[in-house]
Amino acid sequence: xxxxxxxxxICVAYEGKKVVENVSFEVERGDYLCxxxxxxxxKSSLVKAMLGLVPTCCGKxxxxxxxxxxxxxxLPQQNxxxxxxxxxxxxxxxxxxxxxxxxxxxxxxxxxDTAEEYMKYLDIYELGKKSVGELxxxxxxxxxxxxxxxxxxxxxVLDEPVSGxxxxxxxxxxxxxxxxxxxxxxxxxxxxHDMQSALRYATKILHLDKTLLFxxxxxxxxxxxxxxxxxx
Amino acid sequence: xGFLEVVFTNPLFIRGAAIxxxxxxxxxxxxxxxxxxxxxxxxxxxSHVAFGTLSVAVALNxxxxxxxxxxxxxxxxxxxxxxxxxxxxxxxxxxxxxxxSLAIGVAAASxxxxxxxxxxxxxxxxxxxxxxxxxxxxxxxAAVIAIFLLCYNDxxxxxxxxxxxxxxxxxxxxxxxxMSLLTALVIVIGMxxxxxxxxxxxIIFPSLTAMRIFKxxxxxxxxxxxxxxxxxxxxxxxxxxxxxxxxxxxxxVNALFFxxxxxxxxxxxx
Numbered sequence: 129x130x131x132x133x134x135x136x137x138i139c140v141a142y143e144g145k146k147v148v149e150n151v152s153f154e155v156e157r158g159d160y161l162c163x164x165x166x167x168x169x170x171k172s173s174l175v176k177a178m179l180g181l182v183p184t185c186c187g188k189x190x191x192x193x194x195x196x197x198x199x200x201x202x203l204p205q206q207n208x209x210x211x212x213x214x215x216x217x218x219x220x221x222x223x224x225x226x227x228x229x230x231x232x233x234x235x236x237x238x239x240x241d242t243a244e245e246y247m248k249y250l251d252i253y254e255l256g257k258k259s260v261g262e263l264x265x266x267x268x269x270x271x272x273x274x275x276x277x278x279x280x281x282x283x284x285v286l287d288e289p290v291s292g293x294x295x296x297x298x299x300x301x302x303x304x305x306x307x308x309x310x311x312x313x314x315x316x317x318x319x320x321h322d323m324q325s326a327l328r329y330a331t332k333i334l335h336l337d338k339t340l341l342f343x344x345x346x347x348x349x350x351x352x353x354x355x356x357x358x359x360x
Numbered sequence: 361x362g363f364l365e366v367v368f369t370n371p372l373f374i375r376g377a378a379i380x381x382x383x384x385x386x387x388x389x390x391x392x393x394x395x396x397x398x399x400x401x402x403x404x405x406x407s408h409v410a411f412g413t414l415s416v417a418v419a420l421n422x423x424x425x426x427x428x429x430x431x432x433x434x435x436x437x438x439x440x441x442x443x444x445x446x447x448x449x450x451x452x453x454x455x456x457x458x459x460x461s462l463a464i465g466v467a468a469a470s471x472x473x474x475x476x477x478x479x480x481x482x483x484x485x486x487x488x489x490x491x492x493x494x495x496x497x498x499x500x501x502a503a504v505i506a507i508f509l510l511c512y513n514d515x516x517x518x519x520x521x522x523x524x525x526x527x528x529x530x531x532x533x534x535x536x537x538x539m540s541l542l543t544a545l546v547i548v549i550g551m552x553x554x555x556x557x558x559x560x561x562x563i564i565f566p567s568l569t570a571m572r573i574f575k576x577x578x579x580x581x582x583x584x585x586x587x588x589x590x591x592x593x594x595x596x597x598x599x600x601x602x603x604x605x606x607x608x609x610x611x612x613v614n615a616l617f618f619x620x621x622x623x624x625x626x627x628x629x630x
Contacts, residue, residue: 179527213396215520223517227528233513259575263384279528289575 130192131180132157132283133314137187140173147173149339150187156333157282160309160316162251162326164358165336170312171319172205172287174336179285189237193282201314203269211261217271218256221247224278239278246274250304266297271305283315284308290322298322301327323358363600375494376486376553379430380592380606382501384562388588389508390543391563392581393519393569402439403541404511404560405454406547411556412468414481419472425492428548436544440536462556484555486596486606493549500545507538507583516577552607554607562588563612572618572625587617 131305133155140148148170155161176182178189179202193199201224225239247253250270261269269289276284282357289305290298304323309316320326326333333349335358342354349355369375394400410432417427435457442453469478480488508515517525518535526532543563550559569581595610602609 177522177590181523181526200527202524204523207521209398210520213520214571214575214577215516215581216578219516220520223513223520223524224528226513226517226525226530232510257576262575275524279524285527293601302513 130157131155132159132193133191133317135187135189138174138177138180138184138189139186140170140177141185142173146185146340147338148177148336151336151340152187153319153334153340153343155315155322157315158309158313158356159332160305160330161318161332161334162330163317163319163334163336164321164323164326165341167356169337170246170288175285175287175319191283199280199282200306201278201280201284202270203276203284203289206265206269206292213261216256217247217252217258217260217263218243220271221252221258221278221281224275227279242278243274245333246277249277250274265293266300269293269297269301270304273301273308277308277314281312281314282319286316286318288321290320290321290325298325305329327355362527363597372487372489375491375591375605376489378493378597379489379497379549380486380553380610381589381595382497383546383553384566384588384592384610385585386501386504386542386546387550387562388540388566389504389581390546391565392567392577392584393515393539394543394563395567396519399440399443400560400564401451401454402436402443402598403543403547403563405439405458405525406432406436407556407559408458408465409427409461410548410551411481412463412465414551415465415472415474415478416468418474418477419468429496429545432548433541433544436540437537441541459501469474471475474567480555481551482556482607484551484558484607486552486553486599489552490576493552496545497549499545503507504542504546507542510536514547517527520577542592554610555605558607561614564610565618566591569614569618569621572621587614587621 129346136152138148139146165171173182177184179200191200221241221243222235224226225235225242226233241308245254247256250273252267252270252274254269255263260271263271292299295299304327305316308314329348330346332343332344333346335354342349342352367377394403402550405628410428413428413431414424417424438455463605469475514530514535516528517528518532522532547559550562566584566588567580569587570580574580574583591613592610595613598604598613599606599609
């Protein structure tokens with residue numbers, strides 16, 4: 129198996145205060161990695177730094193993607209502001225295709241087909257004309273998942289995708305992710321608060337508390353003392 | 361003389377109408393992004409800065425636009441950074457800047473003894489518009505429309521989800537800077553018609569009106585442009601017959617449109 133992401137010595141600081149310190153790890157193609165840790169331990173910052181959304185003070189993340197282009201499917205933390213935004217499901221999913229396009233970015237048949245494929249794959253095709261704000265939480269997350277899939281066919285990065293979802297909607301989303309991971313062999317990196325599900329679906333666990341506490345397979349994690357901290 | 365006859369024969373009318381249409385359209389397009397990004401108050405702040413600078417320029421006998429445009433563009437750049445930084449609350453900072461600029465403008469006008477012409481900036485008048493403004497307005501409108509046509513999909517994503525746009529490799533900073541600079545220009549030009557106090561309504565009303573009914577970004581963009589142009593045309597005609605100030609009648613028409621769209625939106629969702 130080949131390495132798809134190599135993070136080396138990543139540090140992030142906000143206004144002089146370090147929130148992520150010296151984190152290094154490697155992710156292999158097809159992995160399902162859950163990043164766990166308590167609130168405010170730098171999980172989101174680490175992910176954002178890897179994606180280049182916030183500056184790092186040192187270290188870097190290298191993605192080893194097939195086509196050489198940096199195409200990563202990102203599902204950001206939920207943003208309540210988006211609930212009133214006039215964006216149809218179709219517009220939202222299509223916008224995922226932009227990452228692979230060159231100026232002038234006008235959607236052609238290829239993009240429309242990709243969007244349609246993933247909308248059908250995640251069972252939201254019928255919602256196409258609806259506004260994202262009108263959907264239930266679970267449907268909305270599937271829309272954003274479809275958008276992320278349009279952006280990337282190798283790796284997905286998700287920031288707490290199930291927060292705010294009820295148990296059934298969360299279970300649906302986990303099933304979607306498992307399907308994507310297994311059927312399409314897409315690498316998944318997910319920040320999660322939900323330890324039970326993280327341990328159920330993930331193959332690897334990264335436990336963060338500003339620095340890296342644990343990184344390895346799920347089985348090893350369960351034997352390590354760190355797992356007790358979050359499970360209790 | 362009938363309205364249409366005047367419109368097509370009087371150069372003042374033609375100039376005013378041309379600028380009005382172009383400014384309304386640009387303000388509506390930029391307004392969709394500003395409103396959705398929750399920074400429509402930047403427009404309001406900029407209009408006050410423009411007022412302050414214009415009054416100072418008039419009092420000192422400088423060419424008003426030459427001084428005002430760069431200063432307002434600079435403020436736009438600065439206000440945008442301000443609204444991004446978490447340490448200062450953007451809205452209160454904008455309020456401070458607005459009232460300070462307004463005070464400086466009023467003081468400069470009274471010290472310089474030019475209160476009369478400054479009145480024109482406060483409430484605006486379509487008859488004060490000069491050729492100079494039309495020369496700025498045409499390329500400005502061309503730029504705004506071209507950017508919206510060519511980069512429409514990027515604009516959607518930057519407005520909707522900045523983080524995802526960044527992760528998709530879109531240069532969000534460039535878009536935001538360009539947008540705020542264009543907004544600054546639209547405000548300086550539009551102020552001559554609408555006045556300091558009313559110009560921000562050109563930015564805010566059309567997109568809010570469109571959002572009552574349309575639920576897709578494309579729908580909102582197209583509808584708000586149509587609403588803006590229609591409101592200007594109607595407001596212009598009304599102000600001609602009633603001798604109301606043009607700015608005021610345009611805002612009133614916009615408010616009426618909003619109420620009608622609001623009612624339709626409510627009824628449609630029942």
